[in-house]
Structures are given as C-alpha cells and as structure tokens.
Amino acid sequence: MTAPNLIKDFYKKMETVDLNVYGILGTDDKVHSLGTDSKIIGRVFEILAQPVLEEIAAEHNLSIITPASQTVYPDFVLMDDPDSTEKIAVDIKTTYVASERSQIKFTLGAFASYMRNNTKNIEYKYTDYAKHYVIGFVYNRNGFAQESKVFDFADRASIETPYTNVKYFMQEKYRISGDKPGSGNTENIGSIRTRNFEDFVEGNSPFATLGEDVYDLYWANYPKYRSANKAYTSLPEFLEWLPKQSEGLSLLRPFDLVDVLKRVESFSFDQSDLSPRDL
Secondary structure (H helix, E strand, O other), rough: OOOOOHHHHHHHOOOOOOOOOOOOEEOOOOOEOOOOOOHHHHHHHHHHHHHHHHHHHHHHEEEEOOOOOOOOOOOOOEEEEOOOOEEEEEEEEEEEEEOOOOOOHHHHEEEOHHHHHOOEOOOHHHHHHEEEEEEEEEEOOOOOOOOOOEEEHHHHHHHOOEEEEEEEEEEEEEHHHEEEEEEOOOOOOEOEEEEOOOHHHHOOOHHHHHHOOOOOOOOOOOOOOOOOOOOOOOOOHHHHHHHHHHHHHOOOOOOOHHHHHHHHHHOHHHHHOOOOOEE
C-alpha cells in the first residue's frame, strides 16, 4: 500500500468543516445544549473528524473502520484489507486550555499493553500498523455555555457553543511524544508539554530527531507505575541506559540497532529539553 499524505489531505479538508455545534437535536425538534463536559466535547470533535477521514480513505481506495470496542486502540483504522501489515492508526485527542499562555498536553495511549504483547487492547496486531497518527483539538471552554438547556430549533442561534478558539493538528504520534507518562499513576504515554501549539503541528518532540525506533524502545521498556526498580524515568536517563542494554534489546518488529545507537550517540542533550516553550 502506498501511504497517502494524510496530514496534507487532513488540513485541506478541515478548511471547510464548521466546528461550531449547537447541541443534540431530538425528534421533537428541540435542541439540547451540550454544556462544557470535556468527554462530550471530545466526542463532538471525533464526530466532526470522522467524515474527513472517510473522504480521505475513499479517495485513496482504503477501507476505514472503528473498533467494535471503545476501549481498544485506535479510534480509526485505515487499510487495504484486513490482512494488511501496513495499516494506519488514527487517534483523536482533545484538551482544553485556560489561555494562550497555558501549557498544552495530551495523553497518547497505553505503553504497557499492545506495545509489549502485540494484541492486548488493540484492534488487529500492533505489528500490523505501519503508521500511527494523532489528530488533536485544543480549545477554550466557553463560560457562557448553557448547561443541559432545551431550545426550540428556530432559536438554535441563541445557544452558546461550549468551546471557543479551536485549534487542531495532525501529526505522527512519535513526533509529539514526551518522555513522561500522561499522569503519575497511569501507564499512558504523555505528549510533549508546551505553550506553543506549533510544536504539535510541526512535531517538535526529541523523538522526531531520535526516530520512531528509539521512541518504541523507550516506551516498550518504560517502567510500569508499580515497578520497584526503575531503570530510567526520563529521556536523558534512557539515553545513558540504552547502549548498556544493546544485546538484550528487542521490539515486536525488526529494527536497525546500529542506526539506533548512532542516533543516540549523536543526539544533543540540549534537544532533550521537554519543558514548556514560550509562544
């Protein structure tokens, strides 16, 4: 399968998408406002993104499916056929910020399941995927949004949308990954943490320089939350640990160990600063 330029196609098609949603329309022509619940808003953005992905898939003669279970990775799968080992994973992530000076961060999915046993909590096998993308939405909550109010359809324009200042990006997951879990007591990959939204658009993670193999090795070996012995908990520690473990390193898929070690050796620690960037 020749992989389409999903990122370019996504941005082009999103230009015509109206991101403003009034609420949920009932059969009685009443509109129920959404309020500012982050789970509901996240689902709204997923609904808005799905037709865009379906159009892209159709233009490239790909099938697109959503897993039957909502608890498995990813949100969408693009593929030639179910036996393909070049599937494309797309996850939708949403977060809100208080202001333009707020730190932006996402949780990017588990690191202790399918990255280690290939079939746990994932649709198909982890090794069936050639690409992993994240579509991210960032917004401000609208404090004037009505919470679970009912409006006549004719009055829908008076409903406050639950969010403002929506920004979005699409990027390969490893290029926006940070070196810390999404929160202290979970086994989820955390994104880079930055005040500059363009860091997500451009994919300015240190792993973008180190490469996807290093990203996979980092998170496939990252210590679990309850591990008594933690070999590393940061990227600088990992870069010291990795060359000492070279003979015992493995991934679910083949990788070039010589290239990995060269990238690690030449990587500048100045690039490993994952602290928030200024706008």
